[in-house]
Amino acid sequence: MSNVREFGAVGDGMSDDTAALQHAIADADGVLEFPRGDYRIARPLVVELAEHGPIALTGRGGTARLIMNGAGPALILRGTHTTTADPAGFRPQEWQRERMPTISGLEILGRHAEADGVRIEGVMQATLTGLLIREVRTAVHVRQRARNLLVSHCHIYNNTGVGIHLDQVDLHQTIITGSHISYCRLGGVRVEGSEIRNLQITGNDIEYNNNRSHKIAGEDDRPTAEIFIDASRGSVREGTISGNTLQATYSRGGANIRFIGRNAVENHKTGLWTITGNLIGSQENNIHLTSARGMTITGNVIYSGHERNLLIENSRNIAIAANVFDHNPDYGPLELCTGIRLVDCVDCNLTGLVIQDSQAGKPTIANAIPIVREGLVELVRCRRMNLSGLQLLEGTPYGIYLEDCHDTLIGNCTILDQRQPNLMQAALRWKGPGTGNLVSHCRLGTGLTGAIIADAQITQSGNLIQ
Numbered sequence: 001m002s003n004v005r006e007f008g009a010v011g012d013g014m015s016d017d018t019a020a021l022q023h024a025i026a027d028a029d030g031v032l033e034f035p036r037g038d039y040r041i042a043r044p045l046v047v048e049l050a051e052h053g054p055i056a057l058t059g060r061g062g063t064a065r066l067i068m069n070g071a072g073p074a075l076i077l078r079g080t081h082t083t084t085a086d087p088a089g090f091r092p093q094e095w096q097r098e099r100m101p102t103i104s105g106l107e108i109l110g111r112h113a114e115a116d117g118v119r120i121e122g123v124m125q126a127t128l129t130g131l132l133i134r135e136v137r138t139a140v141h142v143r144q145r146a147r148n149l150l151v152s153h154c155h156i157y158n159n160t161g162v163g164i165h166l167d168q169v170d171l172h173q174t175i176i177t178g179s180h181i182s183y184c185r186l187g188g189v190r191v192e193g194s195e196i197r198n199l200q201i202t203g204n205d206i207e208y209n210n211n212r213s214h215k216i217a218g219e220d221d222r223p224t225a226e227i228f229i230d231a232s233r234g235s236v237r238e239g240t241i242s243g244n245t246l247q248a249t250y251s252r253g254g255a256n257i258r259f260i261g262r263n264a265v266e267n268h269k270t271g272l273w274t275i276t277g278n279l280i281g282s283q284e285n286n287i288h289l290t291s292a293r294g295m296t297i298t299g300n301v302i303y304s305g306h307e308r309n310l311l312i313e314n315s316r317n318i319a320i321a322a323n324v325f326d327h328n329p330d331y332g333p334l335e336l337c338t339g340i341r342l343v344d345c346v347d348c349n350l351t352g353l354v355i356q357d358s359q360a361g362k363p364t365i366a367n368a369i370p371i372v373r374e375g376l377v378e379l380v381r382c383r384r385m386n387l388s389g390l391q392l393l394e395g396t397p398y399g400i401y402l403e404d405c406h407d408t409l410i411g412n413c414t415i416l417d418q419r420q421p422n423l424m425q426a427a428l429r430w431k432g433p434g435t436g437n438l439v440s441h442c443r444l445g446t447g448l449t450g451a452i453i454a455d456a457q458i459t460q461s462g463n464l465i466q
Contacts, residue, residue, distance in 0.1 A: 001033055003033050004017075004021055004024045004032060004034050004035070008023070009024065010037075013037075013040055015040065018043055018045070021041060025047055031055075035060060038067055041068060041069060041070065044076050047075065047101060049077065049078065054097065056103075057103045058105050059107065061105045064106055066106055070115065074108045074115065075108070077118070077119070079122040081094060099124065100125040102128075103129075104127075104131070107133075108131065108134075110135040117136045118133070120140070120143070121144045123146050124148060126150070133154070134156075137160050142167065142169050143167050144170070145169070147171070149171065155179070156179065158183040158184075163190075163209065164190070166189075166192070169196065174200065176199075176201045176202075176204065181205070182205070185211050187225055188207075188209040188226040191230060192230045194234045196234070199238070203243045207246070221252050226255075227256070230260045231260060231270035232262055237273075239274075241278060243277045246280045250284060252369075257275060259295075267293075272295070273294075274295070274296045275296065277298075281305075282304045282306075284305070284306045285310075286309045287311070288311045290315070292318065293318075295317075297320045299321075303324075303328055306369060309338050309340060316345060316346040317348070320348070324353075327356070335358035335363070336358065337357055339378070341377075341380070342379050344381050347385075348385050349386045349388075350385070355392050375395050375401030375429065376396075376399055377392065381405070385405065385408045391413070393416055393418060394418065395415065395424050398447070399427045399444075399445075400413075401429045402430045402456070406435050408434070415428070415442065417447065425448050425449050427451050428444065429452075431455055432455055433456055439458055443463075443466065
């Protein structure tokens, strides 16, 4: 093990340690230790793995701080990996010199408007663990080809850009786990312009990633999300968002989870994802999917959406099961509405959902933006939809609203309004043309104008009207 003090680093927070630390990286024995101290640098420290060989940078459990006083990343890991993760695709020198570079136990603090944290380029098995990265632009920036990235047990906090940015990468087998990612202005985890497979985001606390705490003029309307997957260029498939807490302060155009695919008839370029076991709340739209295909949203608690809890557009083959959509009763009369909206979707299944709206049937929080909503569940221009076992309570103005929908099955659902006085107009409102529609074995409350109001052709069987 080498010590950066042996190469002339001072660590007093005042001296420029850039040259000494770069010297240490070049000539260390592989494990480079930063003793307790504040190491000020003026330009990026570059680790050229093909030249330096395997390396681990460690800050003794977080007692060492790297202060980036210049523009660019504090640390750059650069490799030469250009193939897939298949064992047959590796060159011997990659295993000899570039395997698993590790950065652990360091704090990286930005002290320049254009400072960043860690950049990873062309690296196989980069491992970041136990880091605190704050007050930079982008905390972790991954570019080019990479494989088997692991970000574990890190604190990424109060950054003006993105927490973890997968930016124009060819990236497979990535795990982001056990980390706090919060107060990053342009998103917690953000994917753009990339080809990605096997991305796992599990067991994290990802919160408040928008402009509210930064107060940068003119940036309030820039769309952001705790997890932002943009596949309008590239494709992003085969991933998991599981066991996370994803919460936010409201931002215009904001979401907790946002997927943007490509507007294609068959190949939407994002999908084959599971969103399961998360707590998701307090954004304009909690989950927003556009042009996605082949996704499951199961076992989540989703609450307090300023616009919708779940908004899905131009998507297909989406399974939404066993979720609770609710508001927080701790706030008493200060409530937000709940609800699901699907537009131009095909072959989706909604089952086993519990959805309860606010008592007022509208947002009652001060300064909340008024919304135009037709029901707790809204389907617009959808085909071959299956809704079963839903419990919809306190819908305003309707429980389920359908417009120009065909081949839709609604079965074994409970749609009631228990408020006094009753605010629900009807349990079901079917507007516009539609064929092949069935409502069977449902318990439907009689609203102010009836139980079912329909323009479309509907076959009814075995329903209980109350």
